[in-house]
Amino acid sequence: MSDSVAQAAPDSDPQARLERHLAFVKALPLLPGVYRMLAGDGTVLYVGKAISLRKRVGSYFQKNDHSPRIRLMLTQVERIETTVVRSEAEALVLENNLIKALAPRYNILFRDDKSYPYLVVTGHKTPRLAYYRGALDKRNQYFGPFPSGYVVKESIQLLQKVFKLRTCEDTVFANRSRPCLLHQIKRCSAPCVDLITPEDYRADVNNAVLFLNGRANELLLELETRMARLSEEWKFEEAAAIRDQIQALARIQERQFVSSNTNELDADIVAAVVENGTVCLNLAMVRGGRHVGDKNLFPTHAEDYDEAEALEAFLAQHYLDRTVPPVVICSPAPPNLDVLTQLLTEQAQRKVIINANPNGERRVWLEMARKNASLAIQQRSSHAASQSGRLQALIEALGLPEDAARIECFDISHTMGEATVASCVVFDDGDIQTSQYRRYNINGITPGDDYAAMRQALTRRYEKIAAGEGKVPDLILIDGGKGQLSMAEAVMEEVGLPQPALIGVAKGETRKAGLEQLVFASTHNVLQLPRDHPGLHLIQQIRDEAHRFAITGHRARRAKARVASSLEEIEGVGPKRRQKLLARFGGLQGVKGAGVDDLMQVDGISQALAEKIHAALRG
Incomplete structure (x- = not known):
């Protein structure tokens, strides 16, 4: 692997810049590799891979049929860096590593950085059933990944009802002197105090593993045989316990809304759909022959990607650091199917099949995924239209600039002055931006002084933005009346950001939704919008989200402080x-x-x- 960089000072003349780039292209090798387009300040604009670096990079400067997105990018490129690798598969790995690390503004990005959850049966002498995210440990048995934490937690609850496995932490398990509440409600067999023999507990663990591996029919047959044997031996209480397990398992099977005729199948179903300029991928997961749920993913910077290109980018980015199932069923076929298959097989250290033309029930799964992706696009478009209408109505009602788009809202939460937390939530690009939320732990003030708390939060937020470390909002909402608003005005003047509009959101006389009063900065004039006004609905949505985010942070901080202080x-x-x-x-x-x-x-x-x-x- 070797690197090459176009080193030259930025050119103000576009023709001189083009000639410099073409000269650099001529020196590139006809080898596979990865290239990076950089702006004058060193920001990486785009990362791409190539079978031949010279041909691929040269195509940017020798063709005129680029999309508007690429044409805009090329006007900003001042430098190009390349890295030569041994194969196209290596180039694919390096490309997606760099995309994840650098998040270039012109690459399609799937912003889903959280690891997917697993259900784990630990390798302890007395195994534990648990929810898990993170690196996998060979000493434990993992089942998943699952599309959401809810699926894992629901599975744990179902398994507790049937097999009564422990879920407690090791420190709790090792120090119990009496059974816990879970045993009393028949969700745990209490191995911590030896109310079940190690052999019987191990049998329950093995049965749970059978079920998680999709071998429910085999497990039911084994349990029925065991129940019959206990009945013949006149051990009716034990037989009744087995009967209850069989009935619970049957109910769980009935709840599975999709199932596979192939036991023990693990597969991912991925469908990419482009409609009305929006790209959506639906990822559905089948674990142990059971459909365990799905999720819709909307990539950014995907305006001129077709379905196949978006699917290939997703497969490469998604499975780069994750467990790969034996089968990936997808639509449409990715452009570099063989390279992707080789890459995923090498990563998994076993054979991985990417099937873009399935038959039978697998085709039904794929059609379901395509339908779900299409429905998600329709719902997103409807939501975007609704939010756009609300924003436009708010702009007109408040007299904001026509291009106003970014709104930030602040709220304070505490209990009698204890563990004060301030929240900042962000509305931008037509929707709530959860990744841009911020919380501020408030310290060094008189407990219960909401004005001082608001001052500290606003100062910490907008000192950085005034220094160029963030985006200046068009509107700042302060949850409070004239006093809070005056404090916000003073802070904005101190930090040197007079341009954002400031509005206080004061609760009405009866504190009921729909009676909010909007207080304007400077004049402190009050406006009360009609209850059915779309702009008011947007303010309520953002304000309520700020309140939720603040109180969640406050409760967590308060609980942590009380645990430490009570014993101290x-x-x-x-x-x-x-x-x-x-x-x-x-x-x-x-x-x-x-x-x-x-x-x-x-x-x-x-x-x-x-x-x-x-x-x-x-x-």
Whole structure:
């Protein structure tokens, strides 16, 4: 692998810049590699791969039929960098590594950086059932990945009902002296206190693994045989427990809305659809022969990509650092099908099949995925039209510039001044932008002083933006009345950002939705829009989202502070004893619920200290 860079000062003359680029192209090799288009400030504009670097890079400057997006990009290119690799497959890997790392503005991007969730059966002596994200450990058994965390959590609840496997953390499991609530509601067999033999618990684990592997029919047959044998031996209570398991498994099977006739099949179904200039990919997952859900993905910078190109970009980006199922069913066929198949096979260290022309039930799955992608585009277009209409109505009602697009909203949340958190949510490009949300932990103020909290949050936010580290909003919404708004005005003047419009959103006299009053900066004039006004609906949506985001952060901060402070305030409970208590009872709530005798079982806790802890936490 070797690098080559076009080193030259930026040219103001487009013709001189073109000649410089053509001279650089002539020196490129006829070898596979990756090229990077850079702007004058060093920003990477585009990353691409090529079988022949000279031919591919040269095509940008020797042809005139480029799309508007590419033509715009070429006017900004000042430098080109290339990296030679050994094969097209290597080029594909490097290209997508760079796209993920650099997020170039002219590459199609699938912004889905979170790892997909798994259901894990741990490799402990007494295995645990758990939700998991992250790198895989060979000591455990993983099932998935799944399209959403909800699917995993629902699966865990179902498996708890049937197999009663433990889900508690190891520190809790190792220090239990009595069964927990899950045992009392018949969701755990309580192996922590030996209410089930290791052999019987292992049998339940094996049965759960059979079910997760899609071998439900085999499992049901085995359970029915076991139930019949226990009945013949007059062990009716044990037979009844097996009967309940069989009935629960049958109910779970009935809930599967799609199933495969092929046991143990793991497959991903990916369909790319382009309608009305919008690209959508539907990713559906089949695990153990069961359809476990799907999700729709809308890439950015995809204006002039066709379905096949978008699908290839998704497959390369999505599976770059993830588990690849044995079968990927897709539509349409990606342009470099053989290269992708080779790449995924090498990554998985086993054979991977990419099937773009399936038959039977697999074709039904694929048609379902295409239909879901098409419906998602229609819903997105409808939502965008609705949001666009709301924004336009708000612009007209408030007298904002016609091109106003970005709105930021702030809210403060605390409990009697404790654990104050400020939130900033962003509306831009016609929708809520969750990736741009920010929370601010407020410190160094008088508890309960909302004005000081708002001042601190706004200052921290807009000092950076005034320094050029962010995008200046067109409208700033402050959840509050004239006092909060005056504080915001003072901050904007101090940081040197007078241009954003400032509006206070004050609750009406009865604090009911629809009676909000909009307070204008400077004049403090008040406007109350009709309840059915689309612009008011947009403000309510953004304001409510700011409130939700603030209170979620506040609750998390408050809970963390209370866990630490409650035990720290008790004389005689130092860091080591605090750690032992939390480990023994599984957290602060467990310590609060423990009796004096239970507390005395912890190493280093005398009767006197146990009584003091009990009184402090119950008081």
